[in-house]
Amino acid sequence: MSLHCGIACRRKSFWCSRLLSTYVTKARYMFELKEDDDACKKAQRTGAFYLFHSLAPLVQKSEHQYVVPRYSLVELERLLEKFGQDTQKIEDSVLIGCSGQQEAWFALDLGLKSSSSTSASLQKPEMETELKGSFTELRKALFHLSVKDATLLSTAQALLHWHDAHQFCSRSGQPTKKNMAGSKRVCPSNKIIYYPQMAPVVITLVSDGPRCLLVRQSSFPKGMYSALAGFCDIGESLEEAVRREVAEEVGLEVDRLQYSASQHWPFPNSSLMIACHATVKPGQTEIQMNLRELEAAAWFSHDEVATALRRKGPYTQQQDGTFPFWLPPKLAIAHLLIKEWLEKQSCSSLPA
Numbered sequence: 001m002s003l004h005c006g007i008a009c010r011r012k013s014f015w016c017s018r019l020l021s022t023y024v025t026k027a028r029y030m031f032e033l034k035e036d037d038d039a040c041k042k043a044q045r046t047g048a049f050y051l052f053h054s055l056a057p058l059v060q061k062s063e064h065q066y067v068v069p070r071y072s073l074v075e076l077e078r079l080l081e082k083f084g085q086d087t088q089k090i091e092d093s094v095l096i097g098c099s100g101q102q103e104a105w106f107a108l109d110l111g112l113k114s115s116s117s118t119s120a121s122l123q124k125p126e127m128e129t130e131l132k133g134s135f136t137e138l139r140k141a142l143f144h145l146s147v148k149d150a151t152l153l154s155t156a157q158a159l160l161h162w163h164d165a166h167q168f169c170s171r172s173g174q175p176t177k178k179n180m181a182g183s184k185r186v187c188p189s190n191k192i193i194y195y196p197q198m199a200p201v202v203i204t205l206v207s208d209g210p211r212c213l214l215v216r217q218s219s220f221p222k223g224m225y226s227a228l229a230g231f232c233d234i235g236e237s238l239e240e241a242v243r244r245e246v247a248e249e250v251g252l253e254v255d256r257l258q259y260s261a262s263q264h265w266p267f268p269n270s271s272l273m274i275a276c277h278a279t280v281k282p283g284q285t286e287i288q289m290n291l292r293e294l295e296a297a298a299w300f301s302h303d304e305v306a307t308a309l310r311r312k313g314p315y316t317q318q319q320d321g322t323f324p325f326w327l328p329p330k331l332a333i334a335h336l337l338i339k340e341w342l343e344k345q346s347c348s349s350l351p352a
């Protein structure tokens with residue numbers, strides 16, 4: 001069902017659509033495509049497709065940035081035919097967004113095998129030559145993309161990943177079927193509906209006033225420190241998760257906390273990162289690091305953090321064998337938290 005107009009204004013659809021902002025029109029168009037398989041299939045005819053192979057997006061390397069090529073349905077059909085593939089594979093694509101002009105955007109993985117398609121996965125090197133690009137691991141590509149492309153590809157990869165991992169009903173063991181948009185999967189035998197999931201994660205920048213606390217996990221790139229992060233436990237509120245994670249990982253008690261922002265993060269599975277600032281109780285700043293979770297944890301001054309934030313990569317090993325201290329790049333929400341803290345520090349040190 002179209003949501004563009006209510007009953008009272010159906011006859012005056014021109015006026016209705018003029019009254020809606022571009023944002024509302026987009027949101028309602030997306031809703032329609034998720035709910036209505038025929039509308040979604042129709043949207044594919046005028047839409048654009050982003051390609052992946054085994055969850056790695058196709059990118060073309062230009063001098064300064066990675067560019068993400070898009071294909072029309074006709075181009076995609078030609079490509080699949082050229083490689084001897086059934087064009088039915090296009091039904092595996094998922095809806096990832098749309099433009100203000102209602103051009104729908106889809107993502108399709110040419111490497112993954114789905115339960116709904118009998119096509120074999122396509123050979124990566126041959127496809128790369130044909131498409132004049134390379135399927136690049138998202139973690140590597142992300143920081144060379146524009147924010148818009150990075151956000152879109154993160155959503156696409158997360159959704160493709162979820163479908164790949166949820167092809168069977170956990171109750172009946174039967175293959176589940178995705179709707180056209182890929183916003184859900186249904187078990188044909190018992191009608192259970194599965195929706196894509198995100199795990200809530202709290203990420204907290206702890207401060208004692210003049211210093212902030214940054215940590216390292218052994219899996220981080222050498223020299224990089226970040227804010228404390230942890231998955232929310234079932235039944236916990238956001239506040240409880242922050243207090244528990246800080247206590248668990250560095251043995252400190254949170255006094256006050258303030259929400260800052262949130263971000264979808266595709267690694268390792270979809271997480272909703274919920275970012276907060278926290279302060280510890282005065283005089284209780286001695287770190288007791290949890291060695292099962294962390295490799296290092298320390299307090300850093302405003303100047304140390306400001307210098308690290310200005311530092312540009314590559315962060316190679318120094319002569320003394322150590323790596324320079326650096327911080328997560330702009331796209332990571334940890335970067336925003338650190339920047340906000342620095343700005344607050346600078347403001348509070350200004351003469352009145």
Ligand SMILES: NC(=O)C1=CN([C@@H]2O[C@H](COP(=O)(O)OP(=O)(O)OC[C@H]3O[C@@H](n4cnc5c(N)ncnc54)[C@H](OP(=O)(O)O)[C@@H]3O)[C@@H](O)[C@H]2O)C=CC1
Nearest residue numbers: 199201226229230231265267268271273328332333334335
């Ligand atoms: N965007 C950003 O700026 C940043 C993002 N992050 C992200 O935050 C996430 C969480 O941080 P991290 O410190 O690792 O979390 P935790 O401190 O919660 O520790 C991770 C461990 O928790 C267990 N765990 C509990 N629930 C889950 C779940 N739903 N999914 C996966 N593991 C779970 C796993 O243990 P086990 O395997 O033993 O079961 C895992 O190894 C990471 O995925 C990381 O990518 C982190 C920092 C910055």
Ligand SMILES: [Mg+2]
Nearest residue numbers: 228229230293
């Ligand atoms: Mg953690």
